Amino acid sequence: xxxxxxxxxxIAATLREQILNGSIPPGTQLPAVRTLAKxxxxxxxxxxxxxxxxxxxxxxxxxxxxxxxxxxxxPIRVLxxxxxxxxxxxxxxxxxxxxxxxxxxxxxxxxxxxxxxLIEADADVAAALNIQPGELVxxxxxxxxxxxVSTHTMASFYRxxxxxxxxxxxxxxxIAGRGGGFQVLTDRGLPPDEITEDKFARMPTVEEALLxxxxxxxxxxxxxxxxxxxxxxxxxxxxxxxxxxxxxxxNTFKIPD
Amino acid sequence: xxxxxxxxxxIAATLREQILNGSIPPGTQLPAVRTLAKxxxxxxxxxxxxxxxxxxxxxxxxxxxxxxxxxxxxPIRVLxxxxxxxxxxxxxxxxxxxxxxxxxxxxxxxxxxxxxxLIEADADVAAALNIQPGELVxxxxxxxxxxxVSTHTMASFYRxxxxxxxxxxxxxxxIAGRGGGFQVLTDRGLPPDEITEDKFARMPTVEEALLxxxxxxxxxxxxxxxxxxxxxxxxxxxxxxxxxxxxxxxNTFKIPD
DNA sequence: TAGTGGTCTAGACCACTTC
DNA sequence: AAGTGGTCTAGACCACTAA
Numbered sequence: 001x002x003x004x005x006x007x008x009x010x011i012a013a014t015l016r017e018q019i020l021n022g023s024i025p026p027g028t029q030l031p032a033v034r035t036l037a038k039x040x041x042x043x044x045x046x047x048x049x050x051x052x053x054x055x056x057x058x059x060x061x062x063x064x065x066x067x068x069x070x071x072x073x074x075p076i077r078v079l080x081x082x083x084x085x086x087x088x089x090x091x092x093x094x095x096x097x098x099x100x101x102x103x104x105x106x107x108x109x110x111x112x113x114x115x116x117x118l119i120e121a122d123a124d125v126a127a128a129l130n131i132q133p134g135e136l137v138x139x140x141x142x143x144x145x146x147x148x149v150s151t152h153t154m155a156s157f158y159r160x161x162x163x164x165x166x167x168x169x170x171x172x173x174x175i176a177g178r179g180g181g182f183q184v185l186t187d188r189g190l191p192p193d194e195i196t197e198d199k200f201a202r203m204p205t206v207e208e209a210l211l212x213x214x215x216x217x218x219x220x221x222x223x224x225x226x227x228x229x230x231x232x233x234x235x236x237x238x239x240x241x242x243x244x245x246x247x248x249x250x251n252t253f254k255i256p257d
Numbered sequence: 258x259x260x261x262x263x264x265x266x267x268i269a270a271t272l273r274e275q276i277l278n279g280s281i282p283p284g285t286q287l288p289a290v291r292t293l294a295k296x297x298x299x300x301x302x303x304x305x306x307x308x309x310x311x312x313x314x315x316x317x318x319x320x321x322x323x324x325x326x327x328x329x330x331x332p333i334r335v336l337x338x339x340x341x342x343x344x345x346x347x348x349x350x351x352x353x354x355x356x357x358x359x360x361x362x363x364x365x366x367x368x369x370x371x372x373x374x375l376i377e378a379d380a381d382v383a384a385a386l387n388i389q390p391g392e393l394v395x396x397x398x399x400x401x402x403x404x405x406v407s408t409h410t411m412a413s414f415y416r417x418x419x420x421x422x423x424x425x426x427x428x429x430x431x432i433a434g435r436g437g438g439f440q441v442l443t444d445r446g447l448p449p450d451e452i453t454e455d456k457f458a459r460m461p462t463v464e465e466a467l468l469x470x471x472x473x474x475x476x477x478x479x480x481x482x483x484x485x486x487x488x489x490x491x492x493x494x495x496x497x498x499x500x501x502x503x504x505x506x507x508n509t510f511k512i513p514d
Numbered sequence: 515t516a517g518t519g520g521t522c523t524a525g526a527c528c529a530c531t532t533c
Numbered sequence: 534a535a536g537t538g539g540t541c542t543a544g545a546c547c548a549c550t551a552a
């Protein structure tokens with residue numbers, strides 16, 4: 001005798017299994033809430049709750065007025081230390097500034113909403129840049145997109161004296177494009193040499209969810225990066241918030257002694 | 258004229274703000290659902306839903322029959338590459354086996370449920386260990402705990418010939434304790450030299466949530482690690498699932514060319 | 515316009531905790 | 534026993550989508 005699912009959790013469980021074992025392939029529309037309710041003999045409310053549970057697990061997306069769908073899989077970007085390689089940002093100054101300033105995507109990705117401002121350093125920023133809290137620092141706020149969808153934000157902080165008057169604090173988008181920050185700092189006699197990166201995951205705030213269009217049930221990965229010159233002086237502190245489903249970080253290293 | 262919150266989202270928003278700005282400190286009990294309902298003039302159902310939203314953001318924990326509480330903060334472990342350092346696992350064989358086999362915690366942490374079995378390699382494992390899918394490999398499944406609470410799981414896969422007959426595949430807990438795997442492999446003439454680590458975040462499966470006691474609204478970080486000898490032969494593939502709120506990964510490296 | 519998901523109400527019962 | 538969160542029902546209205 002088979003038990004018939006009659007709670008939100010149980011209905012969610014049977015749907016979850018169908019999604020995971022492939023009998024409901026990615027992108028397929030699930031039965032309508034009213035259908036589920038009738039099918040399992042529960043109230044519409046309960047059937048809807050089952051879908052909420054699956055949404056919160058990241059297994060299902062809903063489109064209001066259209067239906068509920070098994071979550072599509074997305075192309076995933078693999079990020080290694082190579083993304084900071086000199087060869088990727090060390091270009092002549094002329095080339096670096098030759099990009100179209102109208103926000104056209106010059107590579108496969110576009111840097112959106114280049115937004116520069118001068119703010120007071122909070123405790124985190126101050127500690128990372130080795131200055132006093134409250135000192136004025138430049139922030140460069142960006143939202144990165146790929147193929148039209150935003151994938152992560154990045155806020156870079158610089159000591160005021162290091163970047164004053166440079167292209168870095170020019171609010172026009174595209175001026176300090178891909179890796180441009182490192183080039184500008186090098187021109188200023190502050191060549192980056194070493195990076196320390198911290199990573200952790202959490203659920204997005206409501207603002208982040210709106211900004212990055214993060215569906216319910218998807219976490220973010222926060223990356224905090226401090227870049228230093230060869231003599232240990234911090235020249236950039238950056239905080240990025242990434243949609244977790246879009247990225248894998250990879251790292252190869254020798255076993256330390 | 259101030260709008261009075263009267264939807265689940267709005268009530269959640271006002272509570273969220275109180276939690277984030279500290280007027281409801283961590284660990285404090287929130288108003289009861291019935292109280293909230295009366296206070297905001299909504300049904301009990303709606304007030305409860307506001308709490309569900311906050312739970313899913315990881316801001317609130319509920320204890321059935323007791324109350325809803327602003328989420329406590331937990332001690333966070335920072336993991337760097339040093340956790341693989343030779344000095345931490347290169348001990349004499351005698352010492353490595355001298356640990357109490359009754360599961361007592363000999364260091365600050367205890368390795369639980371040491372569970373060894375021989376299974377067929379799936380595609381992932383086979384690719385990582387450079388063997389054919391379906392070949393038999395040893396799996397060492399563990400649940401790690403710290404101060405009594407489980408923090409992460411770790412499944413290590415070994416090529417059969419590499420570990421057959423060693424302490425690694427002895428199912429008694431504690432035998433191959435902290436870092437013991439590397440020591441055993443070294444004794445076998447397969448000293449680990451290089452590690453490749455992949456990390457990404459997602460929501461836990463139901464099984465993971467149960468096993469690691471993960472509250473709603475907390476993601477996991479999956480770490481996949483391949484360890485190789487100096488000549489590039491893979492000797493261990495390990496997959497770990499970590500409670501996101503308990504860990505930060507850190508990594509310092511020179512900027513590549 | 516018909517069908518979809520989203521949300522709310524009012525009431526009920528259950529399971530758990532606390533005293 | 535009293536108070537708490539968890540869940541379900543039945544019905545209602547709204548907002549959005551698709552034809």
